[in-house]
Amino acid sequence: MANCKICLLPGDGIGPEIIAEGCKVLDAVGAKRGMTFAYTEALIGGCAIDACGTALPQETLDAANVSDAVLLAAVGGPKWDTTDPDAPRPEQGLLGIRKALGLYTNLRPVQIFSALADASTLKPEIVDGVDMMIVRELTGGLYFGKRERFYNEEGAGTNGAAGQRAYDTLEYREYEIERIARQAFEAARKRRNKVTSVDKANVLETSRMWREIVHRVHDEEYPEAELEDLLVDNAAMQLINRPADFDVVMTENMFGDILSDEAAQITGSLGMLASASLGDGVALYEPSHGSAPDIAGRGVANPLAQILSVEMMLRYSFNRGDAADDIRRAVTAVLDEGWRTGDIKDADTPADHVVGTAKMGDLVVERL
Ligand code: NAD
Secondary structure, three states: OOEEEEEEEEEOOOHHHHHHHHHHHHHHHHHHHOOEEEEEEOOOOHHHHHHHOOOOOHHHHHHHHOOOEEEEEEOOOHHHOOOOOOOOOOHHHHHHHHHHOOOOEEEEEEEOOHHHHHHOOOOHHHHOOOEEEEEEEOOOHHHOOOEEEEEEEOOOOHHHOOEEEEEEOOOOOHHHHHHHHHHHHHHHHOOOOEEEEEEOOOOOHHHHHHHHHHHHHHHHHOOOOEEEEEEHHHHHHHHHHOHHHOOEEEEOHHHHHHHHHHHHHHOOOHHHOEEEEEOOOOEEEEEOOOOOOOOOOOOOOOOHHHHHHHHHHHHHOOOOHHHHHHHHHHHHHHHHOOOEOHHHOOOOOOHHHEOOHHHHHHHHHHHO
């Protein structure tokens, strides 16, 4: 593709700092591989609330819809934290854009860069060979169900007094489970062809339906894939007990949210993990971490998860495995040479090899 239209959503906190490095690397790999990129920047999250009173302005959705791919950094921060259910919150931008673009699949690769094997809090022999893909359902379940909060309700307080009551609804439809199951089996086909489906079928009706449908899709369409079921509490344990055994881990929205952060931690740094959110149209790419308000504005954030999101964008939206591989090789080389941002340095890292956000981006560009 000659000129790819990218919608940039820097968001809040470290977002603007890391997305700049993503673009730097994208332009460099484009120059090498004959691709050019045209960027349109739009607001999402806290900065959009400040400017427009909503976390997802219509202009942002319009910009995303006319682009070939969306590159997002992160949203949120203490400035916008609130328990007022009527106040706008930055995450509404994220949930809203996922829903509006129909991004029902979230792919999170969890791989260990060998230079960073020591960064994991798990023993090296446990993390050796970890290479899994978390496939999370992204537009259904508890995060999108009906929710409500009642105040001053008779009997909801202590000793029968009036108090508060709230509920969230966990709901799935058959087609939502069928399509995510297919995405997981398709992803597995390109890997080691093993799918672990995570649910809570001993308690939840949605999980019982999930399990039934996943098995039907497997038996009818992907019988050659290996399929195992795991209850979510057991999955949380097995992920740190035997992480290298997992290939594709497929699960519903909230379980996936939690388990993918747990899996991320196996690698030792959240600052290293990218994600892709795919649907039937424009796809969105973002780091797995948040806006890191504790280090925002200091130029020390790790831009590699953002840069690796660019790698995923080239692979999934532009079908350019060659350019994607260039980025992966460049990142691997930079790490092998011992360059580290603060979050991934260790006691053996020489002080002159601890670099900031922009320098890390420059190093990746040089290795390209
Ligand atoms: P976080 O991921 O922002 O930060 C967790 C810890 O990891 C912090 O110590 C942070 O400094 C560090 N960290 C994260 N990314 C890093 C990077 N690239 N380089 C170096 N260190 C990094 O999670 P949190 O602190 O729970 O949340 C902060 C804000 O981000 C909250 O407002 C939250 O709602 C939001 N959030 C947004 C997203 C998203 O945009 N997708 C995801 C999670 C959290």
